[in-house]
Amino acid sequence: MTYSIAQAAERSGLSIDTLRYYERIGLVDPPARDSGGRRLYSDNDLAWLGFLTKLRTTGMPIRLMREYAQLRHKGSATAGRRKQILFEHRADVRQRIAELHACLEVLDCKITNYAEIEAKMAGQQLIQEASA
Amino acid sequence: MTYSIAQAAERSGLSIDTLRYYERIGLVDPPARDSGGRRLYSDNDLAWLGFLTKLRTTGMPIRLMREYAQLRHKGSATAGRRKQILFEHRADVRQRIAELHACLEVLDCKITNYAEIEAKMAGQQLIQEASA
DNA sequence: GTAGGAGCTGGAGTGCACTCCAGGTCAAGC
DNA sequence: GCTTGACCTGGAGTGCACTCCAGCTCCTAC
Numbered sequence: 405m406t407y408s409i410a411q412a413a414e415r416s417g418l419s420i421d422t423l424r425y426y427e428r429i430g431l432v433d434p435p436a437r438d439s440g441g442r443r444l445y446s447d448n449d450l451a452w453l454g455f456l457t458k459l460r461t462t463g464m465p466i467r468l469m470r471e472y473a474q475l476r477h478k479g480s481a482t483a484g485r486r487k488q489i490l491f492e493h494r495a496d497v498r499q500r501i502a503e504l505h506a507c508l509e510v511l512d513c514k515i516t517n518y519a520e521i522e523a524k525m526a527g528q529q530l531i532q533e534a535s536a
Numbered sequence: 537m538t539y540s541i542a543q544a545a546e547r548s549g550l551s552i553d554t555l556r557y558y559e560r561i562g563l564v565d566p567p568a569r570d571s572g573g574r575r576l577y578s579d580n581d582l583a584w585l586g587f588l589t590k591l592r593t594t595g596m597p598i599r600l601m602r603e604y605a606q607l608r609h610k611g612s613a614t615a616g617r618r619k620q621i622l623f624e625h626r627a628d629v630r631q632r633i634a635e636l637h638a639c640l641e642v643l644d645c646k647i648t649n650y651a652e653i654e655a656k657m658a659g660q661q662l663i664q665e666a667s668a
Numbered sequence: 669g670t671a672g673g674a675g676c677t678g679g680a681g682t683g684c685a686c687t688c689c690a691g692g693t694c695a696a697g698c
Numbered sequence: 699g700c701t702t703g704a705c706c707t708g709g710a711g712t713g714c715a716c717t718c719c720a721g722c723t724c725c726t727a728c
Contacts, residue, residue, distance in 0.1 A: 408674080408675085409674090409675070410674075410675085419716085419717080420675085421716070421717055421718075422715085422716065422717085424676090424677090425715080425716065425717085439724095440675080440676095440723080440724050440725065441675080441676065441723080441724080442674080442675055442676075442724085443675080443676090455642070455646075458639045458642045458643070459639075460715095461635055461636070461639050462636055462639045462640075462643075465714080465715095466714075466715070466716095467714095480653070480657075483650055483653055483654070484654070486650065487647060487650035487651070487654070490643055490646055490647050490650070491647055493643065494640065494643045494644070494647065497636055497639065497640055497643065498640070500636065501633055501636050501637070501640075503593055504593070504594060504629055504632065504633050504636075505633070507590045507591075507593050507594045507629065508594075508626065508629055508630070508633075510587070510590045511590070511594075511622055511625065511626045511629065512626070514587075514622055515619060515622050515623055515626065518615055518618065518619035518622070519619070521612070521615055522615065522616070522619070525612075540704080540705085541704090541705070542704075542705085551686085551687080552705090553686070553687055553688075554685085554686065554687085556706090556707090557685080557686065557687085571694095571695095572693080572694050572695065572705080572706090573693080573694080573705085573706065574694085574704080574705055574706075575705085575706090592685095597684080597685095598684075598685070598686095599684095
């Protein structure tokens with residue numbers, strides 16, 4: 405199964421421009437081409453794009469994704485380094501999740517605060533209306 | 537208690553340049569100044585900076601933080617909108633945490649994979665050594 | 669055969685959030 | 699009184715990750 409760049413964009417959630425950009429900077433291999441010179445993405449290509457978007461979503465910088473992509477080409481001898489990259493990145497992600505949770509608590513606290521203010525104001529309005 | 541810009545930077549975790557930048561774009565109120573024209577941050581200022589960094593850590597864009605900051609100046613009439621901003625932002629943050637968790641699973645899976653490959657290679661090495 | 673639409677390339681432009689710089693002021697210590 | 703170091707200002711520069719553009723080719727459908 406092959407996909408045009410438009411289909412690949414839709415399935416990967418990336419834009420057409422981004423797909424060409426990723427290719428240009430060496431994040432993805434140049435896909436096959438049809439007789440007219442148009443890109444034909446394979447299921448394999450899409451799987452790799454899917455993995456890349458996971459890395460991006462989790463905030464991995466592109467230069468590191470590129471290092472990973474290049475290691476992939478050098479075969480199994482680089483598996484150690486690739487594993488290390490993912491391992492360290494996972495630790496980063498976990499830490500970021502923890503940070504976000506901490507920030508969530510602050511947000512909860514603030515929101516609760518606003519809700520209390522609202523309740524108080526609503527109460528005062530009731531009192532005003534009753535005494536009017 | 538007051539703080540020089542260097543102290544404020546250290547306590548907030550922001551750089552001196554960033555503090556001045558935030559002031560310039562209206563994210564923080566211009567702090568007091570000493571007789572020599574130098575900034576003197578108050579505990580209140582630091583508390584606000586602390587809250588801002590929570591918002592930034594959670595990915596709120598600066599233009600939205602600025603809207604929030606400006607609403608704060610307009611008094612309690614804007615509390616509803618401010619609450620709304622935080623409320624929506626909290627939903628964003630929760631969603632992002634969920635996304636990160638999903639990505640973590642993919643990472644776990646990949647890392648496990650690499651570990652298995654390593655184990656297999658180690659096994660082969662043992663066999664080779666034994667037969668040597 | 670021609671109009672339209674998808675895709676192509678190389679290169680320029682964008683938005684965001686800082687970050688750096690030159691040239692100056694000010695207060696303290698020697 | 700002079701050096702030093704922290705701080706000041708307005709403005710320019712940076713890095714990242716795209717995003718857009720002009721001008722072209724190719725295929726399809728009428």
